[in-house]
Amino acid sequence: MPETKVVQVTGRGHNINLAIDDAVPLEEVVHSLRSHLGGNGSLYSSGVISVNVGRRMLEKEQLTRIKELLEKESGVTVSSFWCPPEVLQRALSENVGFGVEVALGDTNGHAAPPPADQREVLHNDPAFLAKEKTAPIKDLPGPAANDAGPEPDAPPTPPADETAESTPGPERGGPALLIKTSCRSGEVITHPGDIVVVADVNPGAELIADGDIIVLGRLRGFAHAGASGNLKAVIVATRLDAHRLQIGPHTGVEPAGQPQSKSQPSGPRIAFLRRQSVFVAPFNGRFDGHAGGTLYDG
């Protein structure tokens, strides 16, 4: 088993994990990856994988290059790139975008500040966020996704690696996006996992998540959970004052004529789907098995 310092292969069953050293320059990674795949090309015949880029800030061309390398040298299809949410957060907050290899101190990155309205672009273009910010798109890194996804036809990794650790614990879902500042009017935040906002979501802001949406604050903007079709997704807010919610394809509109937040209890509430309609009920600490609630008619 060729095990270089840079690329380490671990795996069990159908789950294969290529761990790549975060601190090594990209050129070296590409080189090691090529030699590894070249030597073991027959091991990886087909399948779909997702690539975690770790703490690296990669340019678009670099991502394309890795994708091409993997697909050419092995036979797998790269469906998505993803990275830990804190990297995404940092990229957003520092406006470094994907243009700079910050961790490596790459001197050919953009030393100058990024274009003035980059943050605006990041927020306002969901496609941009989803693709270029390298958050998981389809295949979450959890085992659930891995079992179904990668390399069903490929033989398992060599026996030497059977002892190695597999991917993290079960049924925990993918990385969530944590937002600590107010989501203001006009901001659109799209994330392929869960979104947690530890602030207010003001009217005119939009949150679109493939998973659940949790707001520890006042939710008054538009929230769309389960955007990729997950009907089990829920929206929880300590103050759920949104006029319009969406879960999967189903839209819910706050019933008219309700004097807002005067008659109803002011505690945390949860929005969920029942019989293809959005219901809102007081949140009792559970994410499933709801009863009752107010119908938010589409």
Place this chain on the structure above:
Amino acid sequence: MTGKTIVITSGKGGVGKTTTTANIGAGLALRGHRVVVIDTDIGLRNLDVVMGLENRIVFDLIDIIEGQCKMHQGMIRDRHNYELYLIPAAQTRDKNCIEAEQLTALCRSLEAEFDYILIDCPAGIEQGFKNAIAPAHEAVIVTTPEVSAIRDADRVIGLLEAQGLRRPRLIINRYRPGMVKRGDMMGQDDIVDLLAVDILGVVPADDRLILATNQGVPVIHDRRAPSGAAFSRIAARIDGEDVPIMNLEPRNGVMDKICAIMGINRGAYSHA
């Protein structure tokens, strides 16, 4: 001397950006600073009218930027006896006639001579807004206690933060404490809570302000106007002085009622 450039913006139109700019400019000048106010609302110029300088305009911002006059020729000195200058907007051009870089360069050269450069931003979030906020070190948001104005302020704060103008400060204009008390208007705490920014001041709704604006004299010169007093305090806060923010409350204690019966005017508001 290195001056500070402050943009006064709101998103929504008609909330009092121009009046605020004129009054803060006058307030800072009264405190002994050299101040220049720039009207960037090209095509819809107002600041000259509010300051009562409309018939002195010879050159304007575009003339300065395009080099058709010297910088000092385009600056109009205020009628009052202090160091306050106005650079008026061009009325016959539009917002696309200047570039953000040109305005930034102008402000940088003004900063060498002046303590404060105040930029009166046009309404909206288009090119004019982007030009106006480009040179700014700090931003002041003006809003009124109306949901529409607050929504726009929220959007603008988001855009300012994206531009790197962290911690913009908020002025709430046309505040009516009586209505707030009756629950008919959003209170200042609610607004600050929603927008999650620092508050710079609260200006009460005031007929004297409308009168002063129509006369072309900033209301800050009117000693009896509660709004003028509020602007004085705002200018002091911008100047770095620690003036506490007071809660505006209508006077309706026992003494106030007695005074009201006796016809003694103690002013409508205890403090602003």
